[in-house]
Amino acid sequence: MSFETSFGNASANGIFLRFYTHVHARHDGLLVSEWVLELAKRHKLGGGSVFRATAGFGRHGVLHHEAFFELADDLPQKIEFLLSEPNAQTLLRLVREAGVDLVYAWSPVHFGILGKEETA
Numbered sequence: 001m002s003f004e005t006s007f008g009n010a011s012a013n014g015i016f017l018r019f020y021t022h023v024h025a026r027h028d029g030l031l032v033s034e035w036v037l038e039l040a041k042r043h044k045l046g047g048g049s050v051f052r053a054t055a056g057f058g059r060h061g062v063l064h065h066e067a068f069f070e071l072a073d074d075l076p077q078k079i080e081f082l083l084s085e086p087n088a089q090t091l092l093r094l095v096r097e098a099g100v101d102l103v104y105a106w107s108p109v110h111f112g113i114l115g116k117e118e119t120a
Contacts, residue, residue, distance in 0.1 A: 011112030015088035019079040019095070020103040023052060027100050036079050036102075039094055045087040051078045058103065082111050 025032040033050040040048050056076035083091065088106065095102060 011110060012084070013108065013110050014082060014084050016105075016107045016109040016111075017081045017083055017088045017091065018105045018107075020058065020105075021077050021079065022074045023077050024074045025077075027098065032100065032102065033077055033079050035100070036091075036095065039098075040081060040091055043090065043094065045091050046081055046083045048079055048081040051080070053077065082109065 019032075019036060021032045023031075023033075027035045030038070037048050037050065040046060053076040058076065081088070081091065092104065092106075095104075
């Protein structure tokens with residue numbers, strides 16, 4: 001279910017769900033970022049986006065950073081979704097059941113679509 005079909009041009013309360021991983025992390029032969037996006041798409045949970053960081057460190061304390069000659073380093077990456085609460089719960093459950101090692105953040109959010117109003 002897409003954001004547009006779920007909420008139309010109206011705004012809604014939902015969940016801002018973010019996953020944190022590394023650019024080269026893999027699961028089932030795919031990059032984790034691709035795997036999570038495909039999982040959400042396959043289950044019609046909503047759209048997502050992937051963002052790469054230029055530097056960061058996580059729970060293991062290893063600093064990863066983008067340097068001029070080290071562009072292939074395993075940089076931090078964020079995968080994020082704006083979802084209804086039931087869809088966010090479903091996505092977390094599916095990732096947990098697959099045994100993927102991901103850090104996540106869950107935040108209540110109010111979101112909507114701006115633009116030309118539909119006429120009836």
